[in-house]
Amino acid sequence: MTDEVHLDSNVPGNPAYHFTIVPAGTPGRVGWAQRAPLVPGAGLATQCVHAGVQPDPAYGAVMPPIYQSSTFAFRDVCVNAGYDYTRSGNPTRAALEEAIAVLEGGMGATCTSTGMSAVIVALNLLPTGSHLLCTVDCYGGTFRALEHARAAYGLQVSYLDLADLRAVAAAFRPNTRMVWIETPSNPLLRLTDIRAVAAIAKAGGALTVVDNTFLSPVQQRPFRFGADLVVHSTTKYLNGHSDVVGGAVVSAPGQLALLQRIQSMNNLLGTSQSPHDAFLVLRGLKTLLLRMRAHEAGAQVVARYLAGHPAVAKVHFPGLESHPQHALAKAQQDGFGGMVSFELAGFRQDRVDHVLRSLRWFTLAESLGGVESLVAHPASMTHASMTPEARARAGITDGVIRLSIGIEDPKDLVADLEQALSTLPA
Numbered sequence: 107m108t109d110e111v112h113l114d115s116n117v118p119g120n121p122a123y124h125f126t127i128v129p130a131g132t133p134g135r136v137g138w139a140q141r142a143p144l145v146p147g148a149g150l151a152t153q154c155v156h157a158g159v160q161p162d163p164a165y166g167a168v169m170p171p172i173y174q175s176s177t178f179a180f181r182d183v184c185v186n187a188g189y190d191y192t193r194s195g196n197p198t199r200a201a202l203e204e205a206i207a208v209l210e211g212g213m214g215a216t217c218t219s220t221g222m223s224a225v226i227v228a229l230n231l232l233p234t235g236s237h238l239l240c241t242v243d244c245y246g247g248t249f250r251a252l253e254h255a256r257a258a259y260g261l262q263v264s265y266l267d268l269a270d271l272r273a274v275a276a277a278f279r280p281n282t283r284m285v286w287i288e289t290p291s292n293p294l295l296r297l298t299d300i301r302a303v304a305a306i307a308k309a310g311g312a313l314t315v316v317d318n319t320f321l322s323p324v325q326q327r328p329f330r331f332g333a334d335l336v337v338h339s340t341t342k343y344l345n346g347h348s349d350v351v352g353g354a355v356v357s358a359p360g361q362l363a364l365l366q367r368i369q370s371m372n373n374l375l376g377t378s379q380s381p382h383d384a385f386l387v388l389r390g391l392k393t394l395l396l397r398m399r400a401h402e403a404g405a406q407v408v409a410r411y412l413a414g415h416p417a418v419a420k421v422h423f424p425g426l427e428s429h430p431q432h433a434l435a436k437a438q439q440d441g442f443g444g445m446v447s448f449e450l451a452g453f454r455q456d457r458v459d460h461v462l463r464s465l466r467w468f469t470l471a472e473s474l475g476g477v478e479s480l481v482a483h484p485a486s487m488t489h490a491s492m493t494p495e496a497r498a499r500a501g502i503t504d505g506v507i508r509l510s511i512g513i514e515d516p517k518d519l520v521a522d523l524e525q526a527l528s529t530l531p532a
């Protein structure tokens with residue numbers, strides 16, 4: 107035994123600790139302290155990692171702390187550090203809001219508890235007596251919210267194929283206040299020319315809202331084409347790990363008044379996102395670019411395999427040259443996304459069920475945009491809240507099978523589809 111004490115120079119509190127300790131909150135003098143102004147001009151991969159986050163001003167934590175507090179102490183009467191109550195604002199959520207706004211190229215954002223609450227925040231901007239135009243094959247939950255607003259609050263809604271610009275212009279009414287675009291649409295991956303529709307909307311005095319969930323800002327930036335608001339279910343690609351639900355509403359550059367309205371609406375409705383969930387989405391964003399590239403690469407392989415399979419009648423994927431709007435996809439998008447829908451030749455429910463039951467790597471589940479591949483049957487799952495008539499109008503038949511391509515090896519995904527399709531009941 108020796109009484110010699112080894113003093114570790116890396117342990118704060120030891121007399122040997124060799125770093126100078128300054129009060130929490132002391133400004134940094136090294137490079138990262140000057141990083142924030144670089145973010146707007148940085149490349150997308152850099153923005154994904156750094157937008158909205160700086161080492162924490164108190165202790166320098168490299169990942170933002172989760173400010174898991176409902177309320178914030180005032181420093182003096184009517185004096186605080188910018189936050190008073192977490193429904194209205196929270197530093198962790200603010201970091202995520204800034205990150206999403208930077209990635210979308212918008213003025214600012216407000217983050218919500220789910221994608222549906224983002225939809226509800228945007229719809230609540232409409233004055234009484236409004237009319238809204240909506241993508242005919244929108245997400246089933248959006249359809250349900252619009253139908254509720256129609257029945258409960260007298261919102262007038264017209265669903266139409268927004269690719270038909272003449273029909274869009276003709277559907278405009280003096281009280282049309284909003285055009286709701288989902289492009290690519292869910293689940294048929296039809297595209298809308300955002301620039302053309304936003305121009306019609308602007309001329310008619312309506313706001314253009316784009317639900318950008320299916321592509322994320324990595325593959326589509328609607329503000330470039332004149333959108334006023336972008337909506338996300340961050341549950342999907344932005345978070346990317348199927349472990350959180352969340353949403354965001356982003357306002358276009360220069361639209362400060364609109365930003366303040368969406369922020370106030372989120373606070374008023376009580377739909378703001380929890381700090382912990384905001385943290386998870388912020389963590390997901392760091393790999394968004396890498397994940398989107400992998401999702402798309404897999405989707406290209408799977409779509410081409412399905413397009414060449416004799417048992418498959420139709421493949422819906424904007425990355426295929428055969429997609430009727432492939433040229434628009436190339437012009438408007440920075441990639442084709444990771445969603446692929448298909449229909450078997452000669453619809454039979456038992457054959458559809460066989461595919462849904464026999465896939466191994468594709469999990470039969472709602473949702474999309476996670477690292478793992480999912481398969482869904484829109485008619486009975488994601489779009490079950492549409493009436494059969496609305497599904498028929500949108501072309502969502504009982505035979506449509508939707509795939510969310512994860513980031514697994516595409517060879518494994520194709521082999522899985524092959525084993526399912528090669529054993530279809532006769």
Ligand SMILES: Cc1ncc(COP(=O)(O)O)c(C=O)c1O
Pocket residue numbers: 220221222223245247248288292317319320338339340341351352353473
């Ligand atoms: C395009 C789109 N928008 C909005 C939503 C709603 O998002 P959430 O499920 O996070 O409420 C979804 C959900 O699937 C969606 O696919």
